[in-house]
Amino acid sequence: MERILTNKLENKMNEDVLIKGWIHRIKVMKNISFLILRDREGLVQCVVDKDVEWIKHVRLESIVSVMGVVKEGKNKYKNLEVEVKEIELVNEAVEELPIEINKDKLDISLDTMLNNRMLSLRHESKKEIIRIGNLILKSFRDFLIEQGFTEIITPKIVCEGAEGGTEVFKVDYFGKKAYLAQSPQFYKQMMVISGFERVFEIGTFFRAEEHDTKRHLNQFVSLDLEMAFIEDENDLMNLEEKMLNYIFDVLGKEAVKGFEALGLETPKIETRFPRLDMEEVKDILKRKYNKELLEKDLDTEAEKLLGRYIKEKYKSDFVFVTNYGKKKRPMYTMPKGESGTHSFDLIYKGTEITSGAQRIHDYNMLLQSFKEKNLDASSFESYINSFKYGVPPHGGLAIGFERLVAQILDLDNVREVTLFTRDKNRMIP
């Protein structure tokens, strides 16, 4: 007999079925035992005859295979139960569980959760974070492919072009100096230039930042895109707006159960996000919160205050801030006026989740920009050379995946979104 998943049992009323999974709970009664079996799709109550002795002392989370008949029966899990005809203990757990994962609420610290990742993910509330994250990745990809984008996989070991020298992880590459890539920035631009025009990458990148906050990871997933033949940064904001609307639409349709498991409603769609120039933002922060910005840039507090203002004024969770200062943006950013840039950040619920900009596409302007930033162009040779042979106007953006998911799900810490966290203090598991 072929195994069937627990979410398909309702189609098998009064039929024999084979189910397999983990022992989620056991309740031994006088004449019968209730065994709650869990597979990847959920839970089901199995009624076991009292003659099955081992069930009275078997460890939770052991693996069982159950053959039985599906019967009506109202219980906490489903409107059916499985009357067991045969049950086999496939692989017994060898130790008692270090954390209680079979309660409705998983009440453990973040550290315990991450230390016991294979167990904490067995709890629905943790598993659904990963599943919703997955659905977001899938919608990001589907949307962009539909828009004519090509998925790319760029090098993670690089030797040129670390943007900030100190925050890279060093790799010994056959005795030569190399680094782990901080972003696919140069490579995605080079792939636009190579004629793909529109490219995206969902990739793992690395930053050796010393600080250890709730919204930083040393290994993170970046959702990157880059596109040619744009007019300016507004084309990029239009695309991101449309994309996030698409993603939220998919979540609203396909992730209702997951959001419920997290005690949340699916996020509302907002067709247009307000767009504010940095100068306006400066004014608002000064006027409303007496917060003075010395540079054309937002710190964490400024983002939070602006998020609050936007929510009150526009009823929006999102706001694009444009025209960041030239000093505050990388050397490949298209300048605007004397001190500004054709750049933007997207602030979502008071936290930056995207940085984007139009890039410089003129070879000589690029050289000039490297010079102004006191960067040695020879360390970026292959990147700069690719601007010699026909480069369309282009731009792009990067979304921090873990941060996006954490903001959508109101999670306190981006670590909850990772399967296995890498930060300054955590390399295991």
Add this chain to the structure above:
Amino acid sequence: MERILTNKLENKMNEDVLIKGWIHRIKVMKNISFLILRDREGLVQCVVDKDVEWIKHVRLESIVSVMGVVKEGKNKYKNLEVEVKEIELVNEAVEELPIEINKDKLDISLDTMLNNRMLSLRHESKKEIIRIGNLILKSFRDFLIEQGFTEIITPKIVCEGAEGGTEVFKVDYFGKKAYLAQSPQFYKQMMVISGFERVFEIGTFFRAEEHDTKRHLNQFVSLDLEMAFIEDENDLMNLEEKMLNYIFDVLGKEAVKGFEALGLETPKIETRFPRLDMEEVKDILKRKYNKELLEKDLDTEAEKLLGRYIKEKYKSDFVFVTNYGKKKRPMYTMPKGESGTHSFDLIYKGTEITSGAQRIHDYNMLLQSFKEKNLDASSFESYINSFKYGVPPHGGLAIGFERLVAQILDLDNVREVTLFTRDKNRMIP
């Protein structure tokens, strides 16, 4: 006016259109000039008035924006041409091309091709390799999601569990010793154990192998999957067979143009691949080719000979070889009899493209296996600990992505499949 791509022009007969792209070729005649414009979808002939002076000396591959009307006209590229009304030189190339990319055939060495990656990819024959590779990734993903698999992203910086100590790249992780992951092996098993049951990853991994062959890369893409509740390795071979059939089916439907550009036909579907036990393979190689295998393992020559034999005997490009020697397989492989394992490789056109196996799921058997291989279990602590709390029978496989694509497209070197190659001698671009 909104830009339109060159493959959509046929729907715009006698209408005004705006097209943008690279100058692929120019032919200056007495009264007119022909400009061949290339965008990401192809080529189109534009007819330019003789008054446009700059076109007579503009560099190839410069970026132009063309407004004109679509007219019938038979030429090498399409059954239409664009009569130019306005043409703008958007961004001129600043140097002559170092390689001739505008010929029908790109006749350059592999090194030149990789050195000039942004240019060589502009040639259709090179771009289509990437596009077909992309379609293979997409079909791999689509197939597995349909089969209930969850996509995972595992750590690339690890400190436990390097399978072979010498072939890893070392990373300085905040002063602690760490490595770049060689595979997601332990993590994908842990995610099966965490209750996802079926997981896959399309990830970049790293091997510090010194040898420099046509089928090895130091940074490569691995297509990994792992699934729970299997009977034995046959379930995995069944799945892979079905998956490759699906992928070939998609290629046959969606990649005809790409294969044509490479002078190839789309690959034929083979419903069932022959499966041979290592003992049978030994006999065949001895009997047919006088090739003696001393171990239960195949070397490169043995794979080639077997591929030839299978093609003759079964008219098949594929063959599964099962039951590799216990000594030749990693410590997590499920043993079979005294010296064998529940393992398999898939040989495709005489080259191994997949390794797979059922894994050990019993905690004590796993400890024993580490002991037999003289491995220090304490270096694999978090992996081994995850076998204490309920582990289903499971197994998985890994396909070398670049190698799979190279074999499908009869490419001589896996480097042609990468956007940017990383090998012992190549870190740039």
